[in-house]
Amino acid sequence: MKTFLKSIKTIYIYHWIIWLVLIAFKLIMDYSVFGQFALLMNLKIFLFSILFFYLNYKLFLPYLIKQKPRKITIIVVSFVVVYVALMIFFIPHFPQHPQGRPPFPPNDFPRPDRMMRFRKGPDFHDIFFKIGLFSIVFSTLIFFVDKWRENQKMIKALEFERQSSELKILREQINPHFFFNALNSIYSLSITQSTDTPRVILILSDIMRYVLNDKNGQKNNLNDEIINIKKYIEIQSIRFNKFNNINWQFYGNFEAYKIEPLLLLTFIENAFKYADFKKGPLDILIDLKDHILKFNVKNFYEIKPSERTDNNKLGIKNTKMKLDLLYPDKYNLDINDNGSEYEINLTLQLD
Structure with missing residues (x-):
């Protein structure tokens, strides 16, 4: 007011x-x-x-x-x-x-040579x-x-309110989806009675704490996001026992920028979910130069493309919507699928 x-x-x-x-x-x-x-x-x-x-x-x-x-x-x-x-x-x-002759008193009437032309x-x-x-x-x-x-x-106010509501819904959809897949990882280890199960539970608790730490819709520090991604990669490496078949390379000054939580992790989670390590490695690259982030994740798979599309539709679709809402005209996303290899290339302009 x-x-x-x-x-x-x-x-x-x-x-x-x-x-x-x-x-x-x-x-x-x-x-x-x-x-x-x-x-x-x-x-x-x-x-x-x-x-x-x-x-x-x-x-x-x-x-x-x-x-x-x-x-x-x-x-x-x-x-x-x-x-x-x-x-x-x-x-x-x-x-x-008055129009015409000005109202001068008789004695004060100026001489003709001193009179100015009256308009x-x-x-x-x-x-x-x-x-x-x-x-x-x-x-x-x-x-x-x-x-x-x-x-x-x-x-603009209504559009902002609409986007905020949509983003809140997307976050509420992605978090349960993430936790469901994470619990599957623990379940797989518990069946084999792996000695790594306690460690995985401990790492997963850190990830869950990070995911649930909602900062009123604010973006997170990119370095915190990278640390969280590394923890997730460690869990999946233990689960699949494929330390030598998972290649990840991260370059850049991540402390200086912020990013939407779980934006990159959603793609990485999807890659692990459908990866076939018998056919080839899973590659992850994050390269940050100035304010441009280049993200690439590539994995081989053996399920049919149609089955893959049906299964991962929600996570990828929601992430695309988040990109549209939070980074309009500031990103480029390419998804390539040749029938046996799935690759995602994301170029993102950070603030």
Whole structure:
């Protein structure tokens, strides 16, 4: 509320500054011609202008846009009639600068050689008609420009609210999906009674703590995300006993940037889920230079492409939606599938 009142106050300060500048400029221009009479003349003109401007801007137009078309026509016609009547019956009563010979006292009448050429007095009908018309047109223009700006702000606010809601839903979908796959990893180790099970549970608890540490929708430090990815790779390496068949390379100053949580991990998780290590290694590359992050993950698989698409549709689809919401025009995602090898290339511009 305070911010709104402050913005309104600022707007009207600008209004008064503009009015004062216009009045001062008009007085300076007219004083050399009409002398002291310019003060009275311009005072009346600008009072008339300000009256019409704000009556139209604050009362007439706000009321008009809420009415039905037929009623709008009646109101506009009535307004024109009142305006014309005002021009005919009210304006002539304004004192005008005398036309013809100036009203000098007989004894003070200047000599012909010292007299300046006297200009014809202003036509107040013409002046007030033009000023009134200008005030109405200008206030109407400003009114609709302000309305357009308000609508744009409202659209942006609604869009931001929509995106926030969608992002919240996506995060709520991804977290259970991640935990389900992580529990499968522990289950696989427990069946074989692996001695690594306690260690995997401990690492997984760290990952879960990181995943559940929701910072009110804020992005996480990229270095924390990389540490979390390394822990996940370690769990999967123990699970598959494939330390020599998992290649990962991470380069860059990760501390300096932030990223959406689990954005990269979703792709890595998907690669481990469908990887066939008998056919070839699983490769992961993260390369950060300046503010451009290049991410590549590649794995071989043996299931049919159609089955793969059905199974991993939710995770990949949600990640694409997150990229669209959080990094519009700041990313490029290529997914290549040749029937036996699945590769993801992501180029992401970080803030």
